[in-house]
Amino acid sequence: CTNYLDINSDPNYPASASTPLLLSSGTTWSASILGCDIQLVGAYWAQHYSQNNTSQQYNTIDQYNLSNSSTYFTRYWSSIYTGALPDLKLVISQSEAAGTWNYWMAAKVMTAFDFNMLVSLFEKIPFTDALKGSDNLTPAYDESKAVDAGIIAMLDAAIAKKTDAAAQVSMGSKDMVFAGNITKWVQFAKTLKLKILMRDFTTNQAAIQALLTEGDLLAVDAKMTNFTDQENKSNPLFENDRRKLNTTTNIRVSATLVQFLKANNDPRIAAFAEPTSQMFQVGATAAADKIIDVPADQKPYYRGLDQGTYGITTFSSNVFPTSVHSRAVLAATDPVYFMSAAESYFLQAEAWARIGDSGKAKTAYETAVKAAFSRWGYDATAFLAAGGAYAFNATSTDSMLNCILMQKWVSSARTDSWNAFFDICRTGIPALGAQTVTDQSRIAVINSSYVTGTLAPSVGSVLLAGQYPHRFLYPKTSSDYNPNTPTVLPLYQKMWWHK
Amino acid sequence: QTRVTGTVVSTDDGQPIIGASVVVKGTSSGTITDADGKFALTLPANAKVLVFSYVGMKTVELTAKSSMQVQMQSDSRQISEVVVTAMGISRSSKSLGYAASTVKADELNRATPVSVTNGLTGKVAGLNISNSGGTGTSEKVIIRGFTSFNNNQPLYIVDGVPIQNSFMGSATTNQAVDFGNQAGDINPDDVASVTVLKGASATALYGSRAANGVILITTKRGATDSKLQVSYTGTATVSNVLRVPQFENMFGQGWPLLNQAGTYEPGLQENGSWGPALDGMMRTWGAPLNSQGIYTPVASGGVQRVKPFGYVKNNLRDFYDNGLELNNNISISAGNQNTSFVMTYNNVTSDGILPTNVDKYSRNTFSVRGDANFKKFHAKTDISYVRKDIRNVRGGQGGATGATTFQDLIQTPVDVPYLSMKNFNDPYNNTDNFYTAYAQNPYWIIANNQSVYQDDRVYGNVELSYDVASGLKAVGRLGGDFTNSRQRAWAAQMIPASTSWVLLNGKSSVPGNYEEYNVNLNQLDATFMLNADYSLWKNFRVTGTAGWNLNQRGTYYIDAYQGSIDVPNWYNLSNGTALPTTTSSRSNRRLVGLFAQGDISYKDWAFLGISARNDWSSTLPKGKNSFFYGGVNGSVILTDAIKSLQNTPISYLKLRAGIGQTGNDADVYLTNSKFVPTQITLGFGNLYTPLNGVSGLTLSNTIYNQNLKPEISTEVEFGMDLRMLQNRIGLDLAWYNKNTKNQIIQANVAPESAYVYKVRNVGLINNQGIEARLYGSPLKSKDFEWEVGVTFAKNWSKAKELWDNVDRYLLTSAYDVYYVMLKGQAFGQFQVPKTLTVSDKTSPYYGKVIVNANGLPQVSSTEFTTIGSSTPDFTMGFTSTWKYKTLTLSVVLDYRQGGYFYSNTARMLDWNGNGTNTMFNARQPFLVPNSVKQLSSGGYAENDIPIMTTSVNNYWNYSTNNKGMESNCVLPKTYVKLREVTLTYAMPKKWFAKSPIKDAQISLIGRNLLMWTPAKNNFVDPDQSNYGNDVLSNFGEFSSAPTVRNLGASLKLNF
Known part of the structure; x- marks a missing residue:
């Protein structure tokens, strides 16, 4: 009777996985939500993108109206803690046993990258106690400085395995970032180290100087390029927005970015913004302003949209229709960047x-x-x-x-709009201004008080004037089940290294 | 051997009694009377006395003679009803120490329902039944409240063998479709009686899967030695939509906007009614087209359609059609000396309430039931074959995988007639030029995005028994249930032309998709048992059962999905620009049990029963897979114990008490860890490996558990059965207290542990309740009779424990409405984000709502407001029957008070300005009541930021601006429904004297005729749902299909 009832091993899935399959899985997890939600939130907050004023899909991001149960916070947290890191942890333990140090190095560096993203977004995170499954279901949160030190130790350990790793059979295509090139992994590790040290330049100046002097820093993109123009296989943001939403006009190019690019005649505007079919013809008076088809001699014509204008009467659709402001360019095969x-x-x-x-x-x-x-x-x-x-x-x-x-x-x-958001918080550049790009009382014209290259206030922001988001909220999926989750700090609260 | 034949008639009216039980005393062998009240039977050796019994009649014991004329008298004192209990054992109802409510065929089928559970609605206290849509859609049957986080379905037993009850279809927010639950396959006309076993002491013998109660179905059997009998029942009903949401009638198409001149102007492409006040003037609307039907701006000669800018009456109701449901049943039975059989064929066809025939249901059921008796050997069999063909449209939320019907349907401005869209090939209505880019023409959707379902199912059992010795019988029973189903679903390709009106307004393409989904379900159930029945000494009688049971269930799924159709309107997996994605899975489980039950009675007025069972399950960890449980119950009939009581108005009084436990095993494959293909869910869409040829395997995000224990429910129950005034009034009362603990769920854990879920035993859910049934016949004379019955049930539920320190467990959510379990609260609570108020008690503004710079309420980013539970305060059922000679009028009312549900229909209508809520303050500027604004300095000041007419839509757009007001989408679940009205006329027999027809009756039938709901719910039937028929369906509905009413007639003929 014992054997008769012994039929509870799932016949549909394997009970073990090989190191290469786990590495590609860990990398895909690392890129997935990073390339979707994080890129999206980063782009709204860094004012590369703004939400279409006649539809509301990402309005909560653009108007800073997010709670700790927001999926923009919880989904990334889960994708890293329950997707990427456990797979990478298995790569590390399996390759350590097998002596395949190239997999070990790649997994260590990706782990360091993921933890650094979490610190950058949330500040305190579970680190020492994390990823222990049933052995510790309620990990403590570590101070971010301690996590930084831990990540740097991880990167140093990875760099130290350079020779051992290079001696192994190449990872080939299972390494979705550098196709098995160990030199580039070492460079990525060193540059990541530099990035972390730059949080506190004064304290780390000597170490930074040493890294710069040594050189051997990243000279190519660390990115995942395995995307094709097929359902479920394309760039995550493209898949999420353009392929799967019922309307594809949500993501507009921010007036802040367009104004800067136009002021400098920067050709990259064509890579970021789609030309519009219509434009404002500014009349002598407000009543004389009208919308016309873009004349041939003015094509291609671009116009950005101010931040957070959804639901704001003066920006409503009839006076400011969809056709006059540029949609953001997204492509199915856009890579997801870890570091450019x-x-x-x-x-x-x-x-x-x-x-x-x-x-x-x-x-x-x-x-x-x-x-x-x-x-x-x-x-x-x-x-x-x-x-x-x-x-x-x-x-x-x-x-x-x-x-x-x-x-x-x-x-x-x-590319990596989230990095722009981190830098805004860390350095205050571009600076946060008080003026919208467009004149709110005469939306056909640019606000004469606006200073090109400054961040504009989000018109419908739910924060107080002058407040800007600086962090992700500790996710509710953590606080509901882990008593060690810190009290949720407000979105605008700065982290220790923020300016 | 002696051959006995005879007729049983009632002394009351001299009419034959159909279905009376004739049993050889001291044995279980016997027969039942046929439609003429006749019976025939061969007596075993030594048999002398026959026992005749029938519900409501005094039991008669007579010495057997070759030809007998038996008269039975109605029994005003005692009801010696025989009920079928666990393992198919027949027992006298008075001996039961637990609640067993029986509904007989005539009451069940009075309104000729298509499913058995539909026929039970409103008739059994503590049995909550709701149906989610039209004919053949799933029915939720909950006994004594929700006890489990995952499975609350009762176990369905047909003739002693469990049958499967899977939900077929897709019970989700996105692209939901409901092809019913499998209990709906049973042909109600095959059913002789249904007994509902509610408490654990009644169900302990069934063990696993019986924790939520048991619905025992006993089928009609043939009578031995009867002539060939043929009976026919035919019903035709017309159906229409029961409830459509009420629309506001003052404002028309548009979204609050100002044009350059600062005046209102309708947004021509808008899918809502936030536009100007309706004035009835002829106005242009929709896309401007040239003579070729191609979008052309008005300035360049495009011409728009013109219609009155006025409220269209009965707009949505007129979109729906009248449906037609036909239900035909023919049954043939006959028997000779030793054998009898019944064969039935049932055909149900229905065309639902959507225009055209896109919602069709057809069910064909064949069944054969046979009985054979050869001396001490008895054989029984019951085999049914069911074939269903269903076509339906998808509900819930649509999107890039194709628009869904009901969500887009309610996005029509109140001034736009649905009927104007009917010709979806018209240039103004086609996919390029439909007036809005934000919704799709509903007529086009139903014609192009469909789902079809087909299944073949065979279920039944064979039972062999042998009378080993006097009072001892050996029974072997083998049951099987095999379903093979196929689903196909498609959404048409929809790619707007490059110069089209909808593309200009931002319409995205639908690449078109096609899916095939095959499901195989199988179950084998084998039982062997010994039944004993002995009288001991003088006054004691002992009956007992001991046996062995094996249950094996398997599933096999294969799904193939082609997500990018290449050639439009050709639906095949090979028609795609990429390979289809396919997934398959299979599972198998086994359970072996040993069980025993013993009952002892004293002088037929005191009863004690004990049952026990031990199970070994394959789904529990090896070495820890054995579990034991059981029950004890007892009852005393006081009126028999103390005969003097019979001189009082009390004619019958029984008290009973019981305690029982049921154990339940786990779902399959929860004990061992596994790796799964890396398939990542994004906000919308997915990222699936392999990516450009590189595949991935990821550690499952669930911690599997080698220490799982079985789930255990423990229930204590007390009851009373009181009848007074010569049985003119009766009262059944029950009180129960049930604790369900160690539920096996995939409990959330903090993701930083590396997992999202851990399979574990959690929780302690307590359900306490009372059930009452009051019945009687206030009037009774020779020609006129009035019978009434009222059932009442109230259940108090409480989640006493979740797990560890967890006090909130998310069951599901939609937008910002959360359906959660809260520690210490009733089952299933609704929460919405908390609207921020001034929390400083010293502030003069303490308690006032804080608004943001736009004058809209601010919400907390971390706190919630709890609205209340999905659990109703109480439920009631009313039945009343008036008989005058051969005319019978019967009415069933169903009343539910309290509880909440989520309605996305309500959210959509408030959002798009079609809902009546949005008429608040006639859309004139207003300040959020009782509110303050926040000052940059940190203090507060009286709010002076009005919500303007031009932005009033923001106020009603809960999911973006006003999350605290999502509470407006959590509606009261209260309703009163007129479930059944039937008027039956039994035609005089003399009319058919010269025809083969023996008797005939004709009925007018109405089902679900009327519904009343509180004013706050002018949106939907609170029962409709696209979330299946278990816990999540209690959450509510997400733009789901409406329920229907049926009105028609039925004819019943016996030959």
Whole structure:
């Protein structure tokens, strides 16, 4: 009778998984919600995108109206803690036993990347006690400085395995980031380390200087490119928004970004924004303003939409119809970036600028801007030349930082908008202004008080004037079941390294 | 051997008694009388006395003679009703120490329902039945309240063998479709009686799966030695929609907007009624088209349609059609000396209330039941074959996988007539130029996005028994239930032309999809038992049963989905721009049990019963898979114990008490960990490996458990059966207290543990309740009789424990309405985000609502307001029958008081300005009542930010701006329904004297005729749901199909 009843092993699924399958799984998990929700929230908050004013899909993001049960917070948390990290943890334990140090290194670095994302978004996170299953269902939250130290130790351990890892049979396509190239994994690890240290430049200056001097930092994109234009197989944001929503006009390009690009005649506008079919013809008086088809000589014409205008009467659809403001460009095969080459160079430029070496800062800055342009098939040379719109201004540390971070902000659009949001919080660049891009009393014209390159207030923000989001709320999926979850801090509350 | 034949008639009216039981005294062998009251039977050796019994008649014992004329007298004192109890054992109802409510065929089928459970509605106290839509859709049957987080279905037993009761279809928010639950397959006309066993002491013998009560169905059997009898019942009813939401009637199409001149202007593409006040003037609407039917701006010569800008009366009601339901049943029975059989064929066809024939239901049932008796050997069999063909449209939420019907249907402005869209090929109505880009033409949807279902099911049993010795019988029974079902669903490709009106307004394409989903379900159930029945000494009688049971269930699913149709309107898995995705899964489980039951009675007025069972289940961890449970019950008939009581107005008084336990095993495959393909759910859509050829396997996000214990329910029950004034009034009372603990669920854990769920034993749910049934015949004369019955049930539920320190468990949610279990609260609570109020008690504004810069209430980002439970305060059923000679009028009312449900229909209508709520303040500017605004300085000031007419829609757009007001979508569940009205006329027999017809009756039938709900719910029938028929259906509905009323006639003929 014992055997007769012994039929409870699930015949539909395996009871074990090989290391390569777990690594590709861990990488896919790491990229999935990052490339969807996090990119989306980052883009709204960094003012690359704004919500269409006649539909409401992402309005809660654009107007900072999110609670701790918001799926934008809970979904990423779960995707990393229950998807990516457990698979990567198994890769680490299985490859440690087998001596396949290349898998071990890749999993360590991806783990470090994921934990760093969590710290950047939530500040305190479970780290030491996390991922222990039934052995600890209520992990303690660690202070972010302790987590940073832990991540850096993880990265150092990964870097130290360079020789062992390089000696293994290549991971090939199972390594979705660098196709088995160990050198690039080491560079990614070092650059990630630099990124974490930059949270507190003053304290970490020596370590930063050492990293820069050693060089060997990331010179290519760390990204996942395995997407194809098929249902369930495409870029997550494209899949979520363009393929699966019943209306595809929710994501508009922000007036903040469009205004900046137009002011500088930046060709990348075509990579971020779709041209409109109609435009405002500004009349002598408000009554004379009208909407016309874009004349041939003005094509392609782009117009951005102000932040948080859904439900705001003055921006309502008849006076400001869908056809006059640009939709964001998204493609099914857009990669999901973990770290771009441009980010690596911008980080180096910022570090050199803070150290005070304006020459090295300029070189790194120009390499970064060129990388950001060439990503979309454009050449930045003329922009960087003396007198060019994006020429490096080495007058002072502030002027250098302003150049670097403004360009880093543009570079992040349609790539890693979440990084722009992190940098806004960390450096205050671009600065938060008090003026909307469009004149709210005369929406056909640009607000004359608006300063190009400043962040505009979200018109329908539920926060008080001057408040800007700085963090994700500790998710309800954690606080409901873990008494160690800290009290939820308000969205606008700064983290320790925020400016 | 002696051959006995005879006729049984009633002394009251001299009419033959049909279905009276004739049993050889001291044995279980016997027969029942046929339609002429005749019976025939071969006596076993030594048999001398026959016992004749019938409900409501005094039992008669007579010495057997070759030809007998038996007269039975109606019994005003005692009802010696025989009920079928656990394991198919017949017992006298008075000996039972637990609640067993029986509904006989005539009462069940009075309104010729299509399903058995539909016929029970309103007739049994403590049995809550709701149906989710039209003919053939699922029915939720809950006995004594919800006890479990996952499964609350009663166990259905047909002739001693369990049958499956799976929900067929897709019970979800998105693309829901309901093809009914399998208990609905039973042909009600095959049923002789239904007994509802409610408490654990009654169901202990059935063990696993009986924790939620048992519905025992006994089928009609043939009579031995009877002539060939043929009976026919035919019913035709017309159906129409029971409830359509009420629309406001003052404002028309548009979304609050100002044009350049600052005046109102209807938004031509809007799918709601936030526009100007209706003025009845002829106005243009929809897309401007040129003569080729292609979108062209008005300035370039495009022409729009013109219609009155006025409220369209009965608009939505006129969209629906009249449905037609036909129910035909023919049954043939005959018997000779040793054998008898019944064969029935039942055909139900229905065309529902949607226009055209997209909602069709057809069910064909064949069944054969046979009995054979050869001396000490008896054989019984009962086999049914069911074939169903269903076509339906999808409900719930649609999207890129195709628009769904009901969600888009209610997005029509109140001035736009549905009938104007009927020709969906008309250039103004087609997919390119439909007036709105935000919804789809409902006529196009029902024609193009459909689901079909087909199944073949065979279920039945074979029972062999042998009289081992006097009073000892051996029974072997084998039951089987095999279902093979096929579903196909498709959504048409819809790609707007590049210059189309809808594309200009942001319509996204639907690539078109096609799905095939095959489900195989099988069950084998084998029982062997010994039944004993002995009289001991003088006054004691002992009966007992001991046996062995094996239950094996298997499932097999295969699903193939083609998500991008290549050639439009050709639905095949190979027609796609990519390969279809396919998934399959199978499962198998076994349970072995040993059971025993013993009953002892003293002088036929004191009874004690004990039952016990031990199960071994394959789904529990190895070595820990054995569990034991049982029950004890007793009853005393005081009026028999103390004969003097019979001289009082009390004619019958029975008191009973019982305590019982039932154990339940786990679902399959919850003990061992596993890896699954990496398939990630995004907000919308998914990311599935393999990606560009690279596949992935991920550790399952559930912690499986090698220490699972069985779920245990323990129930204590007391009852009373009182009859007075020569049985003119009766009262059944029951009180129960049931604790369900160690429920096996996939309990949430904090994700930072690396898992989302842990399979574990959790919770302690307590249900206490009272059930009452009051019945009587206030008037009774030779020609006129009036019978009434009232049932009342009240259940108090409480989630006493969840697990660890957890005090809130999310069952499901929609937008910002959360359906949760809260520790210490009744089962299933509704929560919405808390509207922020001034919390500083010293502030002059303490308690006032805080508004934001737009004048809308602010909500807390972490706290909730609890609205209340889905559990009703009480339920009542009223039945009344008036008989005058051969005319019978019967009425069933069903009343539910209290409880809440979620209605997405309500949310949609408030959001799009069609709902009557949105008429608040006639849409003139207003301040949120009792509110303050927040100052940048940190203090508060009297709110002076009005909600303007032009932004009033924001106030009613709960999910975005005003989440605290999602409470407006949580509606009272209260209703009164007129469930059944039947008027039956039995035609005089002399009319057919020269025809083969023996008797005939004709009935007018109404089902679900009327419904009353509180004013707050002018939206939907609170029973309708697209979430299936268990816990989640209690959440409510997400733009689901409406329920229907049926009105028609039925003819019953006996040949």
